[in-house]
Amino acid sequence: MPLEILLILLILLQYTFIMKHLNVDVGLIGFGTVGSGLAEVLLSQQERLQQRSGLLVRLTKVAARSAKELPARFAGIALTNDATEVINDPDIDIVVELIGGIEPAKTFVLEAIAAGKHVVTANKALLSQEGKEIFAAAAAKGVEVGFEASVGGGIPLIKGLKEGLVANNILSIMGILNGTANYILTRMTDEGSAFADVLKDAQELGFAEADPTYDVEGIDTAHKLAILMTMAYGMNITHKEIVTQGISGIEPIDIDFAREFGCRIKLLAISQNHGEHVEARVHPTMVPNSHLLASISGPYNAVHFSGDMVGNVLFYGQGAGKLPTGSAVAADVMDIARDIAAGSVGRVPSLSYLPEHIQDRGVTPLDQVSCPYYFRITALDKPGVLAAVAEVLSRHSISIESVIQKGREENEPVAIVMQTHTAAESAVSAALAEIDALEAITAPTVKIRMLGEE
Amino acid sequence: MPLEILLILLILLQYTFIMKHLNVDVGLIGFGTVGSGLAEVLLSQQERLQQRSGLLVRLTKVAARSAKELPARFAGIALTNDATEVINDPDIDIVVELIGGIEPAKTFVLEAIAAGKHVVTANKALLSQEGKEIFAAAAAKGVEVGFEASVGGGIPLIKGLKEGLVANNILSIMGILNGTANYILTRMTDEGSAFADVLKDAQELGFAEADPTYDVEGIDTAHKLAILMTMAYGMNITHKEIVTQGISGIEPIDIDFAREFGCRIKLLAISQNHGEHVEARVHPTMVPNSHLLASISGPYNAVHFSGDMVGNVLFYGQGAGKLPTGSAVAADVMDIARDIAAGSVGRVPSLSYLPEHIQDRGVTPLDQVSCPYYFRITALDKPGVLAAVAEVLSRHSISIESVIQKGREENEPVAIVMQTHTAAESAVSAALAEIDALEAITAPTVKIRMLGEE
Numbered sequence: 001m002p003l004e005i006l007l008i009l010l011i012l013l014q015y016t017f018i019m020k021h022l023n024v025d026v027g028l029i030g031f032g033t034v035g036s037g038l039a040e041v042l043l044s045q046q047e048r049l050q051q052r053s054g055l056l057v058r059l060t061k062v063a064a065r066s067a068k069e070l071p072a073r074f075a076g077i078a079l080t081n082d083a084t085e086v087i088n089d090p091d092i093d094i095v096v097e098l099i100g101g102i103e104p105a106k107t108f109v110l111e112a113i114a115a116g117k118h119v120v121t122a123n124k125a126l127l128s129q130e131g132k133e134i135f136a137a138a139a140a141k142g143v144e145v146g147f148e149a150s151v152g153g154g155i156p157l158i159k160g161l162k163e164g165l166v167a168n169n170i171l172s173i174m175g176i177l178n179g180t181a182n183y184i185l186t187r188m189t190d191e192g193s194a195f196a197d198v199l200k201d202a203q204e205l206g207f208a209e210a211d212p213t214y215d216v217e218g219i220d221t222a223h224k225l226a227i228l229m230t231m232a233y234g235m236n237i238t239h240k241e242i243v244t245q246g247i248s249g250i251e252p253i254d255i256d257f258a259r260e261f262g263c264r265i266k267l268l269a270i271s272q273n274h275g276e277h278v279e280a281r282v283h284p285t286m287v288p289n290s291h292l293l294a295s296i297s298g299p300y301n302a303v304h305f306s307g308d309m310v311g312n313v314l315f316y317g318q319g320a321g322k323l324p325t326g327s328a329v330a331a332d333v334m335d336i337a338r339d340i341a342a343g344s345v346g347r348v349p350s351l352s353y354l355p356e357h358i359q360d361r362g363v364t365p366l367d368q369v370s371c372p373y374y375f376r377i378t379a380l381d382k383p384g385v386l387a388a389v390a391e392v393l394s395r396h397s398i399s400i401e402s403v404i405q406k407g408r409e410e411n412e413p414v415a416i417v418m419q420t421h422t423a424a425e426s427a428v429s430a431a432l433a434e435i436d437a438l439e440a441i442t443a444p445t446v447k448i449r450m451l452g453e454e
Numbered sequence: 455m456p457l458e459i460l461l462i463l464l465i466l467l468q469y470t471f472i473m474k475h476l477n478v479d480v481g482l483i484g485f486g487t488v489g490s491g492l493a494e495v496l497l498s499q500q501e502r503l504q505q506r507s508g509l510l511v512r513l514t515k516v517a518a519r520s521a522k523e524l525p526a527r528f529a530g531i532a533l534t535n536d537a538t539e540v541i542n543d544p545d546i547d548i549v550v551e552l553i554g555g556i557e558p559a560k561t562f563v564l565e566a567i568a569a570g571k572h573v574v575t576a577n578k579a580l581l582s583q584e585g586k587e588i589f590a591a592a593a594a595k596g597v598e599v600g601f602e603a604s605v606g607g608g609i610p611l612i613k614g615l616k617e618g619l620v621a622n623n624i625l626s627i628m629g630i631l632n633g634t635a636n637y638i639l640t641r642m643t644d645e646g647s648a649f650a651d652v653l654k655d656a657q658e659l660g661f662a663e664a665d666p667t668y669d670v671e672g673i674d675t676a677h678k679l680a681i682l683m684t685m686a687y688g689m690n691i692t693h694k695e696i697v698t699q700g701i702s703g704i705e706p707i708d709i710d711f712a713r714e715f716g717c718r719i720k721l722l723a724i725s726q727n728h729g730e731h732v733e734a735r736v737h738p739t740m741v742p743n744s745h746l747l748a749s750i751s752g753p754y755n756a757v758h759f760s761g762d763m764v765g766n767v768l769f770y771g772q773g774a775g776k777l778p779t780g781s782a783v784a785a786d787v788m789d790i791a792r793d794i795a796a797g798s799v800g801r802v803p804s805l806s807y808l809p810e811h812i813q814d815r816g817v818t819p820l821d822q823v824s825c826p827y828y829f830r831i832t833a834l835d836k837p838g839v840l841a842a843v844a845e846v847l848s849r850h851s852i853s854i855e856s857v858i859q860k861g862r863e864e865n866e867p868v869a870i871v872m873q874t875h876t877a878a879e880s881a882v883s884a885a886l887a888e889i890d891a892l893e894a895i896t897a898p899t900v901k902i903r904m905l906g907e908e
Contacts, residue, residue, distance in 0.1 A: 004458050041763050045621045051688065051811035052620055052803065148618070154764040156618020164602070164610020166506055167499045167784035234505065292770065295749045309495050309781040310608040310771060316746065317767035327763040330621035344798030349506065357505035 024057045024337035027086035027117075029108055030099035031064035034122055034149070037326030038096060039074055045330065055337050061086050087112045094336050096329060097121040106130050113137045113145075118340070120332040122149035122325055125214075128223035128239045131230065135350055144339065145350045146332025151177065151224040152301045154324025155317035156331060161231055161305065162352040168307030170232035173271040174451070177224040179299035179319040180208045180215035181247050181267040185284075186297045189255050189264060195248055207299060217246030218267060218282040225269035228303070229280060233273055234353035235361045237280065243366045245283040254376060254446060257417045258286050260404060261374070264294045265448065277362035279369055286374050286450040293451075367426040372401065372450040377416040377435060378443035381409055385440045386416060392438075396431040398423040413442040422452055478511045478791035481540035481571075483562055484553035485518035488576055488603070491780030492550060493528055499784065509791050515540050541566045548790050550783060551575040560584050567591045567599075572794070574786040576603035576779055579668075582677035582693040585684065589804055598793065599804045600786025605631065605678040606755045608778025609771035610785060615685055615759065616806040622761030624686035627725040628905070631678040633753035633773040634662045634669035635701050635721040639709075639738075640751045643718060646706050661753060671700030672721060672736040679723035682757070683734060687727055688807035689815045691734065697820045699737040708830060708900060711871045712740050714858060715828070718748045719902065731816035733823055740828050740904040747905075821880035826855065826904040831870040831889060832897035835863055839894045840870060846892075850885040852877040867896040876906055 026042065028035055042049075042059045049057055062070060063083040070079050080086065087095055087108065095112035097119060099105050105126050110133075112119050119138065121127065127134065127150055138145045148158045152175075161170070176182050180202065187198045199216065202208035214220040222239035229237050247267050258265050263286040272279040287294040292314055296302040301319025306312055318324035339345045351358060379385045386405065393400060401419040408414070420428075432445050480496065482489055496503075496513045503511055516524060517537040524533050534540065541549060541562065549566035551573060553559050559580050564587075566573050573592065575581065581588065581604055592599045602612045606629075615624070630636050634656065641652045653670065656662035668674040676693035683691050701721050712719050717740040726733040741748040746768055750756040755773025760766050772778035793799045805812060833839045840859065847854060855873040862868070874882075886899050 041621050045623075045763065048623065049621060052807050054808055155767055156614045159618045160610045160614055160769075163789065164613045164785050165781070166788050167495050167503060167781050169499075169502065292746075292749055295746055307781065309499065309777045309784075311775070311778050313609055313769075313771035315614075315767075315769060318765045321765070323763045324765050327619070327621050327761065330763075331618050334620050335617065338801050339798070342793075342796070342798035342801045344793070344796035344801060347792050347796045347798060347801075353506050354508055 022055055022341060024055055024094065024340055025060045025092050026057060026094045026096060026333055027061045027063070027089055027092040028059060028096045028098065029063045029083045029086055030097065031062050031067050032098065033322045034325045034329070035062070035064070035098040037322030038098065038329045039077070041323060041326035041330045042333070043073065049334060053334060053338055055341055057333060057337050061089055061092060083108050084111065087115050087117065092117060093340055094118045094120060094333055096333065097123060098329070100125070102126055102129060106134070109134055110137055113141050113143055116141060116143060118144045118146070118336045120146040120329055120336065122147070122329060124150040124220065124223040124227060128226040131227070132236060136355070138350060139355050142346060144336050144345060146336055147227070148332045149325045149328035151227050152303055152315065152317065153179070153319040153321060154327045155301060155303070155315045155319070156328065157303050157315040158231070159331070160313070160315055161228070163348060165305060165307050165310060165313065166352075168309045169273070170305055170307055171273050172306040173225065173228050173232055173269065173303065174293060175225065175228070175269040175303035176266055176293060176296045176301055177221045177269050177303070177319065178215050178267060179301055180212065181218070181221070182296065182301070183207050183299045184216065185247060185250070185265055185267060188250065188252060192252050192256070194252055195250055216248050218244040221267060221269050221282045225271060225280060225282060229271050229278065230358070231352040232305070233278060233361065234351075234358050235278065236358060237363065241280065241363045243281040243283070247284050250284050251446075253415070254374070254448060257376065257404065258374070261286065261402070261419055262289050263287055263450065264289065266293060266296070268293070268451070274364065277364045279364045281366065281369065284448055286448055288451060291451060367429065369425045370422050371452050372422050373420045373428055374448040374450055375418050375420070375432070376446040377418075377441065378413050378445070379416055380411055380440045380442060381414045382411065382440050388438055388440070389416065389435055392431050392434045393420070396427040398427055398431055419450065476509055476795060478509055478548065478794055479514045479546050480511060480548045480550060480787055481515045481517070481543055481546040482513060482550045482552065483517045483537045483540055484551065485516050485521050485524075486552065487776050488779045488783070489516070489518070489552040491776030492552065492783045493531070495777060495780035495784045496787070497527065503788060507788060507792055509795055511787060511791050515543055515546060537562050538565065541569050541571065546571060547794055548572045548574060548787055550787065551577060552783070554579070556580055556583060560588070563588055564591055567595050567597055570595060570597060572598045572600075572790045574600040574783055574790065576601070576783060578604040578674065578677040578681060582680040585681070586690060590809070592804060593809050596800060598790050598799060600790055601681070602786045603779045603782035605681050606757055606769065606771065607633070607773040607775060608781045609755060609757070609769045609773070610782065611757050611769040612685070613785070614767075614769055615682070617802060619759060619761050619764060619767065620806070622763045623727070624759055624761055625727050626760040627679065627682050627686055627723065627757065628747060629679065629682070629723040629757035630720055630747060630750045630755055631675045631723050631757070631773065632669050632721060633755055634666060635672070635675070636750065636755070637661050637753045638670065639701060639704070639719055639721065642704070642706060643709050646710070648706055649702055649704055670702050672698040675721060675723050675736045679725060679734060679736060683725050683732065684812070685806040686759070687732060687815065688805075688812050689732065690812060691817065695817045696734040696736055698735075701738050704738050705900070707869070708828070708902060711830065711858065712828070715740065715856070715873055716743050717741055717904065718743065720747060720750070722747070722905070728818065731818045733818045735820065735823065738902055740902055742905060745905060821883065823879045824876050825906050826876050827874045827882055828902040828904055829872050829874070829886070830900040831872075831895065832867050832899070833870055834865055834894045834896060835868045836865065836894055839892075842892055842894070843870065843889055846885050846888045847874070850881040852881055852885055873904065
């Protein structure tokens with residue numbers, strides 16, 4: 001009776017599948033800072049993870065381009081220089097990609113998905129730029145993609161957003177998402193030092209990379225904001241659609257004036273959900289000291305979400321580093337391992353919304369954005385200058401909240417510093433063009449956006 | 455061929471089960487602030503929840519002792535005055551208990567578990583006191599118990615701790631867990647007002663209950679700390695084992711001196727994991743302004759975890775309120791609904807460790823705890839008083855970090871205020887007994903524990 005036998009086999013197979021998967025084997029591509037951190041975390045926490053899940057999760061194979069051997073404490077883990085050996089190992093359930101950058105990371109991730117492996121990655125550049133293709137491939141193949149470590153390092157904020165805030169329309173996102181930039185700004189603020197000096201020191205101390213462009217110019221922050229927006233709003237967006245300005249132009253004098261206005265300058269990722277269209281921008285921002293984001297110092301990261309039900313929520317922690325990032329990657333590995341063991345793969349959609357509910361939505365053009373502004377106008381100290389400036393602003397419907405005028409040296413340039421009420425970016429651009437054309441103005445006006453009152 | 459038919463039926467049954475459970479029906483016991491908040495959240499977010507999970511989650515029946523009818527927008531939801539009608543409704547998958555207190559909540563929860571229902575609750579008093587029995591019953595019956603809303607209101611920190619920080623040995627927990635107490639302390643700090651005046655005002659504004667004992671005396675905070683410790687360390691503990699001191703004895707003068715020392719007074723839950731034994735205490739604490747917990751103002755809550763891999767992580771948000779708490783309850787409901795639909799009930803152990811790995815561990819007696827201290831000594835302003843005090847402290851190995859002596863009126867009582875380095879509680883108790891017995895001391899010394907440097 002072949003049908004009976006077939007059916008019995010089918011049922012047995014289900015249970016065999018479940019039993020096998022009390023062991024979950026992990027392969028790792030990339031053994032740099034984060035990769036070795038993950039190995040460390042999985043090794044030192046193996047017993048704890050078993051006590052919390054009943055599962056034995058083992059790192060069994062590492063692909064590293066140049067490593068000759070693994071440190072002695074990782075004895076038993078196979079080493080190869082060929083990533084495809086990890087991808088094609090039939091015993092490996094989860095492939096972790098920790099090499100960073102677009103290629104060959106993208107190829108490895110797509111090959112792993114094609115081989116039916118679940119994937120975990122911390123690669124924000126890859127997901128921001130190529131996420132659509134990667135998540136579509138994973139959905140088609142029925143495998144999971146975990147990326148907790150791609151935003152906010154060790155902070156479990158992707159899970160918080162996806163599952164903890166599941167019953168919320170996310171109204172806004174504000175984040176300090178780059179530890180290097182925040183470290184530099186914190187030291188500039190505390191020490192009164194110039195950007196270039198602090199950057200150089202940060203590089204020597206290992207807080208900034210040799211090529212710091214991605215970090216200090218806001219590109220890394222934009223990558224992360226794109227990932228958060230995709231999940232928070234259920235929309236397609238890449239970092240290329242996000243207006244991005246870095247901190248290399250911030251001068252100590254503006255940090256000092258920020259302090260006088262009760263603010264600190266932070267590199268913020270800001271997004272507002274207006275329904276049909278969404279704001280998305282990364283730029284230095286004056287944050288009032290009363291806002292928790294002003295208190296996020298040094299290399300720490302924090303993300304502030306506003307939800308229609310939950311109100312304000314903030315997640316804080318280490319945005320980078322070997323073990324913190326390893327902790328987040330390990331959490332993804334455990335999530336997938338639990339789904340493998342429980343037979344519930346795909347239980348939570350990777351991007352928080354089901355693929356068919358992820359839509360294209362417009363990004364608000366920058367000139368339609370409104371916020372309060374800080375201006376530092378450099379003008380000859382002559383009678384009538386402030387009146388002329390005020391007239392231009394008034395004509396563009398920009399109202400002044402407060403003004404500080406420092407120094408008094410007849411016919412020498414002085415700083416006129418002001419804070420405006422909420423104003424439209426288009427009006428501000430037009431007004432500043434007129435102001436900078438005034439005869440008494442001796443240098444282009446510096447403009448820094450401020451965080452509006454909540 | 456009955457065997458064939460049986461097997462076919464078995465397989466069909468599995469799929470029928472899966473299909474049925476694309477609908478998940480929820481029953482609610484209690485329709486007060488949080489109960490009506492949950493109804494609001496599930497109704498307003500129903501479409502979003504479906505877009506994020508593929509599941510239609512419906513609140514179908516509410517039990518409320520005194521309600522005659524539900525507001526019109528909840529048309530279609532059955533109302534009963536009898537909780538057992540919710541518990542015994544065969545169509546209901548998840549029973550949400552939101553009446554609070556020990557009884558009859560405990561009976562309802564145990565009856566729901568016995569009836570094979572999954573349970574979600576926000577009841578921290580119940581879980582802290584009766585959790586062991588409830589979680590054992592749920593494990594025996596194979597149902598889940600969700601309790602995200604029991605600690606930190608809307609903040610998704612239970613999930614963060616259980617899943618996001620799964621690969622960490624939690625080394626310490628520090629939290630502002632009671633919004634009422636934090637609101638009162640914030641206003642006392644900002645306004646210089648006395649505790650009793652702010653409490654009265656808070657009661658009139660609805661920020662404090664008619665009987666504020668649980669909130670201001672730290673009992674509610676201790677309930678929540680017990681729940682966090684159970685999950686963070688995998689240990690059995692109830693709030694009765696936690697040394698608990700409230701804020702009703704805090705005077706404006708101590709808030710002022712705290713400010714001079716660069717600190718704010720907060721009602722903190724503090725736990726340190728020493729391995730074999732753990733510290734657990736709730737008391738007013740002087741927190742340095744440089745610590746993020748000092749910036750948590752008004753009715754907000756925050757919890758700071760330190761993990762051996764992740765380092766410092768903080769979760770912040772609204773610790774109470776109708777919709778924030780409803781958001782957290784809804785997140786639990788969705789988690790369970792996903793497990794029902796995926797056939798993965800029990801995927802994550804309710805208490806983060808598997809029941810067999812939750813152990814008894816000792817709680818450090820208070821007199822073995824060490825921290826820096828603040829003392830306010832009231833003494834006649836006579837020569838030699840400070841020398842006498844310093845001699846006693848020195849003899850008990852308590853070293854002074856700084857001293858402020860205010861006022862100078864011969865033979866009148868003045869305040870001698872000091873901050874110590876880390877000292878043992880036992881030494882401090884012995885020293886203060888001696889100091890208070892000195893002839894020049896005219897009132898018992900006020901002692902407030904300080905947060906140690908990280």
